[in-house]
Amino acid sequence: MPIGLTACGSAAQGPAKTAKPNEDKPLKLKVGALPVVGNVPLFLAQEKGFFREEGLDVEISTDVSNPANAVPAVLSGDLDLITSNSVTFLQAVGKRLPVTFVSAVSSNSPEYTGTYVKKDSPIRTIKDLAGKKVGLLALGGIQHVAYLKAAKDSGIDPGSVTFVELPIQNTVSALESGKVDAAGLIEPFITIGGSGLRRIASGLDEGLGPQTLVTGMMTSNKFVKANPDAAGGFARAMARAETYCADHPGDVRATLGKVSKTPPAVLAKIGMPTFHKGSDAASLRQQLRRQAQVMVDVGRLKQMPDVDGSVFGG
Numbered sequence: 001m002p003i004g005l006t007a008c009g010s011a012a013q014g015p016a017k018t019a020k021p022n023e024d025k026p027l028k029l030k031v032g033a034l035p036v037v038g039n040v041p042l043f044l045a046q047e048k049g050f051f052r053e054e055g056l057d058v059e060i061s062t063d064v065s066n067p068a069n070a071v072p073a074v075l076s077g078d079l080d081l082i083t084s085n086s087v088t089f090l091q092a093v094g095k096r097l098p099v100t101f102v103s104a105v106s107s108n109s110p111e112y113t114g115t116y117v118k119k120d121s122p123i124r125t126i127k128d129l130a131g132k133k134v135g136l137l138a139l140g141g142i143q144h145v146a147y148l149k150a151a152k153d154s155g156i157d158p159g160s161v162t163f164v165e166l167p168i169q170n171t172v173s174a175l176e177s178g179k180v181d182a183a184g185l186i187e188p189f190i191t192i193g194g195s196g197l198r199r200i201a202s203g204l205d206e207g208l209g210p211q212t213l214v215t216g217m218m219t220s221n222k223f224v225k226a227n228p229d230a231a232g233g234f235a236r237a238m239a240r241a242e243t244y245c246a247d248h249p250g251d252v253r254a255t256l257g258k259v260s261k262t263p264p265a266v267l268a269k270i271g272m273p274t275f276h277k278g279s280d281a282a283s284l285r286q287q288l289r290r291q292a293q294v295m296v297d298v299g300r301l302k303q304m305p306d307v308d309g310s311v312f313g314g
Contacts, residue, residue: 037270051233051237113187135163136184149297168186247277
């Protein structure tokens with residue numbers, strides 16, 4: 001059963017590990033992530049032995065579901081860490097839930113995400129979405145927040161746009177069938193959609209800024225308190241892996257091919273997210289503060305949350 005489903009019913013924190021990691025006796029961690037291109041730094045860190053060098057034995061579970069269930073998964077102890085989009089994390093912090101952002105995983109790029117319509121659609125810009133249905137991966141998620149801000153900035157009432165939550169694998173078919181008029185797509189589904197679709201905007205860039213943080217690693221405060229050395233080692237391994245991905249796009253495609261069922265023809269064309277070099281706690285706090293302010297501006301947060309206190313590291 002998917003982690004997200006089993007974790008949904010409980011927000012109680014499970015027992016925390018307390019061992020100090022070392023290479024001779026690595027600390028076992030269970031981490032959740034879908035095998036998609038934006039999460040490749042996590043898989044590559046495991047493949048290249050970056051975690052092992054930090055005294056960590058990381059098991060990656062790909063049996064995860066809705067992004068909204070990421071928080072319960074770490075609070076219950078079902079997972080030690082999980083990939084989370086930044087907006088889901090900020091919503092949790094806004095509710096004063098005991099979660100910590102440990103590291104970045106990937107950020108947006110023009111090739112990685114986009115707002116698409118059918119090739120013959122009259123829709124040309126974000127402004128044309130008034131009165132239309134727009135498909136996205138999760139209501140209240142990062143795409144939703146970005147679209148609300150982009151609509152507002154374009155001069156239309158965000159309430160005039162109907163947002164439809166779609167399973168990630170159904171976004172292209174919903175667009176092609178006319179169930180939605182436009183959709184926020186993410187790779188590999190942009191490549192899968194092929195020549196029958198036309199890009200009208202990024203969506204994320206217009207709402208949250210260029211190369212905005214999309215995905216990071218989240219854990220519980222309880223885990224960090226019990227395992228500060230492990231959290232630090234995990235953050236270092238992820239920063240190293242993200243830099244490696246920035247320098248070796250061919251390895252990103254190769255690793256994605258190993259961990260996913262992406263067809264070779266799609267794998268060769270898939271657009272890459274941005275992998276930043278030298279991601280650290282200071283840059284994470286800056287990006288998350290900016291996104292939190294947008295969430296306040298569009299009414300998804302009542303007030304600015306404690307971003308600085310919710311990011312691991314100095």
